[in-house]
Amino acid sequence: MLRASAVCEAAGFPTSSLTCEGFVRQAAVTSVGIGMPNIPIALVPGHIGTKTVKELREDVLGVTMDEVVANLTVMPAAKSVIAEPRAREIVVRGGFREVNRYFVEHEYSDGLPIVPPTLEDVEEFLRYTDRDPGESLGTLLPDKRAATVWSIAVNGVMAGCRPEYMPILVALIEAMCDPQYGVEHSGNTPGADTLIILNGPIIKTLGFNYTQGALRDGFLPNTSVGRFWRLYLRNVAGFLLHQTDKATFGNTWRVVLAENEDALAKIGWEPTSVEMGYAAGENTVTIARYTGGGSLSSVSGSTPEEMLPYLADSVQRFNNWQITFTTSHGNGTLRPLAVVSPIIAQTLAQAGWSKADVKRYLFEHARRPAYDFERQLRDWNIRGVWDLKDDAANARIPKVFHESDDPNRMVPIVWKPEDYMIVVSGDPLRNNAYVFAHNGFLGYPTARKIDLPGNWNRLLEERA
Amino acid sequence: MTRETTDGYYEAHWPRSPRQERVRELAPRLESLEGKTVAQLWDQLFKGDVVFDLLEEGLKARFPGIRFVSWREFGSTHGGEEKEALAALPRRLKDLGVDAVISGMAC
Numbered sequence: 305m306l307r308a309s310a311v312c313e314a315a316g317f318p319t320s321s322l323t324c325e326g327f328v329r330q331a332a333v334t335s336v337g338i339g340m341p342n343i344p345i346a347l348v349p350g351h352i353g354t355k356t357v358k359e360l361r362e363d364v365l366g367v368t369m370d371e372v373v374a375n376l377t378v379m380p381a382a383k384s385v386i387a388e389p390r391a392r393e394i395v396v397r398g399g400f401r402e403v404n405r406y407f408v409e410h411e412y413s414d415g416l417p418i419v420p421p422t423l424e425d426v427e428e429f430l431r432y433t434d435r436d437p438g439e440s441l442g443t444l445l446p447d448k449r450a451a452t453v454w455s456i457a458v459n460g461v462m463a464g465c466r467p468e469y470m471p472i473l474v475a476l477i478e479a480m481c482d483p484q485y486g487v488e489h490s491g492n493t494p495g496a497d498t499l500i501i502l503n504g505p506i507i508k509t510l511g512f513n514y515t516q517g518a519l520r521d522g523f524l525p526n527t528s529v530g531r532f533w534r535l536y537l538r539n540v541a542g543f544l545l546h547q548t549d550k551a552t553f554g555n556t557w558r559v560v561l562a563e564n565e566d567a568l569a570k571i572g573w574e575p576t577s578v579e580m581g582y583a584a585g586e587n588t589v590t591i592a593r594y595t596g597g598g599s600l601s602s603v604s605g606s607t608p609e610e611m612l613p614y615l616a617d618s619v620q621r622f623n624n625w626q627i628t629f630t631t632s633h634g635n636g637t638l639r640p641l642a643v644v645s646p647i648i649a650q651t652l653a654q655a656g657w658s659k660a661d662v663k664r665y666l667f668e669h670a671r672r673p674a675y676d677f678e679r680q681l682r683d684w685n686i687r688g689v690w691d692l693k694d695d696a697a698n699a700r701i702p703k704v705f706h707e708s709d710d711p712n713r714m715v716p717i718v719w720k721p722e723d724y725m726i727v728v729s730g731d732p733l734r735n736n737a738y739v740f741a742h743n744g745f746l747g748y749p750t751a752r753k754i755d756l757p758g759n760w761n762r763l764l765e766e767r768a
Numbered sequence: 769m770t771r772e773t774t775d776g777y778y779e780a781h782w783p784r785s786p787r788q789e790r791v792r793e794l795a796p797r798l799e800s801l802e803g804k805t806v807a808q809l810w811d812q813l814f815k816g817d818v819v820f821d822l823l824e825e826g827l828k829a830r831f832p833g834i835r836f837v838s839w840r841e842f843g844s845t846h847g848g849e850e851k852e853a854l855a856a857l858p859r860r861l862k863d864l865g866v867d868a869v870i871s872g873m874a875c
Binding site: 305306307308309311312313314315316317318319320321322323324326327330331336337338339340341342343344345346348351352353357360361364365368369372373376377378379380385388389390391392393394395396397398399400401402403406407412420421422423426440443447448449450451452454455458459462483535539540629632633634635636637686690744745 | 775778782783788791792794795798799800801812814815819822823827845848850854858868870871873874
């Protein structure tokens with residue numbers, strides 16, 4: 305909303321931005337990032353979603369309206385921006401505890417101890433990329449800071465990464481800067497967290513866990529790279545709790561999910577990197593944000609027809625309100641992810657099924673009644689003005705969502721089979737799966753190739 | 769007895785990088801809303817349709833000559849097509865003779 309207001313102000317139109325009480329502080333911080341620290345807001349007391357019509361009327365006419373008039377007719381006082389350190393400045397000198405106390409007090413840390421980012425350690429990380437430390441990979445909202453290679457190394461050190469993870473960290477921030485991903489939405493209230501999917505021989509080279517416990521902390525590369533992501537969101541993009549990160553609940557960062565490419569090779573399924581447009585065998589990262597999901601215990605059966613109804617049912621159930629991204633509002637950006645263990649994938653492949661076949665099955669079977677689809681969004685959620693018939697008639701969503709007026713017709717939860725993502729990982733000999741509920745355009749799947757430095761092999765030999 | 773420290777000594781660098789946005793000026797404000805045209809921009813979330821109806825009612829009572837351009841004219845300002853929608857706004861507002869904008873909803 306403030307981004308829209310800023311566009312109008314820059315074009316010469318005075319604005320008033322309607323802001324619920326819980327978002328006033330977020331608006332104040334975000335306004336600095338958009339370069340208009342005094343852009344005015346009009347308060348809507350409390351939260352609009354829980355008010356009666358009478359209460360809303362009293363608040364809008366009694367509080368909000370006066371602020372709207374003032375916003376549009378009185379120039380807000382100028383606000384100065386607080387001075388900050390310079391790029392690469394040493395901000396604290398002292399012992400481990402002193403440095404960590406300083407980083408916590410200045411909100412540079414996630415609350416766990418960080419490794420102090422000294423020049424020696426940062427420079428060691430920089431040896432593992434051919435890029436210039438001063439190069440900016442993009443500008444990140446809401447703080448609108450430069451995503452420099454230097455800052456990647458600093459946050460990588462802090463997270464406890466090893467220097468040889470640096471090529472992965474650079475690729476991750478390249479992906480974070482891609483407008484398709486939508487990093488600016490990372491502070492939205494459902495509190496989604498990014499999942500990093502890793503592909504390529506670098507999985508084994510650097511010792512990532514890709515088998516049992518693949519989504520659990522406990523392996524240095526998986527855990528520290530996941531932590532790096534969250535630290536970078538905090539320190540460079542600028543997402544801080546109680547300010548710009550408005551996660552209602554949130555959760556700790558996700559560890560890196562490395563795909564089991566040995567299992568894929570055995571059954572002839574392509575890795576996720578290929579689905580994302582890269583050649584098999586290339587090192588890649590794929591990022592997407594997920595609001596939640598859950599595990600499926602004991603997906604039983606010896607054929608796809610016996611196994612997949614359970615998976616399709618769970619995909620539909622776990623992606624509940626997230627179907628808002630399937631509508632015109634979300635422009636069809638819902639991309640549910642199913643992580644299946646190697647033994648499940650093997651059973652499906654033995655019957656001749658490819659990943660594409662599984663996706664087609666999910667598209668055709670992970671469905672819900674049209675009335676239920678509409679009720680979820682229009683009556684229970686936040687979409688006041690909307691219906692499937694109208695969207696389909698105006699070509700804003702595919703026709704499959706309105707093939708008749710029967711409210712009991714079954715409609716898919718994505719636009720096309722390819723919207724599903726399937727990753728193979730986890731305990732090779734356990735028939736469990738995990739479904740992730742996707743966050744649509746607020747964290748759309750985005751991939752990047754991992755560029756290794758020219759002297760990569762020599763550097764690894766040095767470390768060995 | 770003095771306890772030997774093992775805390776080490778570090779010179780730690782700033783983990784952020786400079787902001788890239790300079791402070792920009794806001795648009796000039798109006799002297800009054802009387803006789804002015806006000807556009808409604810909505811992300812089509814959180815009962816904004818109800819709020820805009822209430823604001824229209826209240827503002828028309830206070831400024832009888834005020835005119836509104838409904839949020840229906842603009843589509844959503846948030847969502848999968850946000851970037852395209854925002855890029856088109858300045859031209860659209862000018863073509864519609866808009867003087868000021870009310871934008872919602874941050875909830």
